[in-house]
Amino acid sequence: MKLAIFAMVLTWISSAVAAPAGGEIGKRNPSGEFKLVAYGVASSYIDVFFSDGLAYAGDSSLWKQEGNVVTDVTFTMKNTELVTTATTPGVTLDASTLFYIRPTSNEVLPVGFTENGTKTPSDAVTDSFIFYGTYLMWEQTGGALSDSFRLKPTNISGVYQLYYDYSNTYPSGYLLPVVKSKDV
Template sequence: MKLSIVAMVLSFLSHATAVPAGNDLEKRDSTPFKLVAYGVASSYIDIFFSDGLAYAGDASLWEAEGNVVTDVTFIIQNTELNTTATPVSKLDAGTLLYIRPVENEVLSVGFTKNGHDTPSDAATSNFIFYGTYLMWEESSGTLSSSFRLLPMNVSGIYQLFYDYSNLYPSGYAIPVIKSVNV
C-alpha cells in the first residue's frame, strides 16, 4: 500500500509540470534501458510490445493474446525512444515509441512500423527524462507524464495509455513510468 501511495504522489507531481527546458534536466546517455511502470504491483513491471501497442507486465503471460509479443529495450536519440527488441529480429529497425497527445482523449501508446499504421496524431519525439522519470515536452515547454494503465483479461497485464488532458478515467491505474538500466 505504501508503494502505491508514493507512486500516486510522484505521478501527481509529474503531471503537466511547467519546467523550463534545460533547468535540472539531464540528457540520458545512449546506453540501452527498459521502460517500467511503478505503482500497480509490489515491484516495477516492464513495458513490452504486442501487435503495435504498448503493454506492461510479464510479456510471457501475454504471448497467447498477441501475434507478435516481445520485451523491448530502448535508446534515446534526438528525443525519440528507439527500440532495440529482445530478440531484435521481432521488430523493424527504427521502431519508435509514440504517444497521442490529443485534448480530452485517453489514447493508447504504441510503436511505429512493424506492419501497423501509425496514427496521424502520434508524437514520437520530445521525450525527455527528469532523472529516470519519462516525460513529454510540449512545444510550449510544459512537461507532462500522464500515463495510464488499463487492466487486461490476463492478470498482471495492462495496456498503456496517455491521458493528455488529465481526465483520470475510472478503471485506469496511474503509474509512474521510469527507465531502468538493462
C-alpha cells in the same frame, strides 16, 4: 482512485528521498540501452513490452497467447526519440521502430510503436521525449512537461495496456503508474 493517487505520491516521494546528495533531479537522457518500466501498480516495477504495435506492461510471457507478435523491448535515445529493439529470441522489429504517445485533448489513447505492417495513428507523436532523473516525460511546444501515462488492466491478471491521458481526465478503470527508465 484515492488509493491510486496515494500510491503515485508515495512513489514520487520515495524517488525524491533516493535522489543523489546535492539536490534536485536534473534533466537527462539515458545513454546506451535501457528498459521502460511502470511503478506504482505492483509490488515492484513491471516492464513495458511490445504486442502487435501497442505498448503493454507486465510479464510478456503471460500475453503470448493474446498477441500475434509479442516481445520484450529495450530502448535507446536518439535525439528526443525512443528507438525500440526487440529482445525476445526470434522476434525482430524494424531498426526504425519508435515509441509513440497520442497527446489528443480530452481523450485517453493507447501508447504504441511504429513498425512494419502496423498503421501508425495520424495523431501519434514520436519525438520530444526527455527524462528528469529516470522519469519519462513528454515536452510540449513551449516547454511544459507531461507524464500522464495510464494503465488499464487486461483480461490477463498482471498485464496492463499502456495509455496516455494528455488532458489528465483521470477516467475510472485506469491506474496511475510512474513510467521510468531502468538500466538493462
